[in-house]
Amino acid sequence: KLDEAEAHLALRALEQIGEEYELELEELKASRIE
Numbered sequence: 358k359l360d361e362a363e364a365h366l367a368l369r370a371l372e373q374i375g376e377e378y379e380l381e382l383e384e385l386k387a388s389r390i391e
Contacts, residue, residue: 359367
């Protein structure tokens with residue numbers, strides 16, 4: 358069973374991955390336009 362601290366850390370990690378993923382998508386879109 359996850360305690361709240363572990364759940365919070367997991368959520369933060371997922372948010373970090375999500376931000377990096379969005380940046381990658383933006384770079385791909387920009388490179389296609391050029």
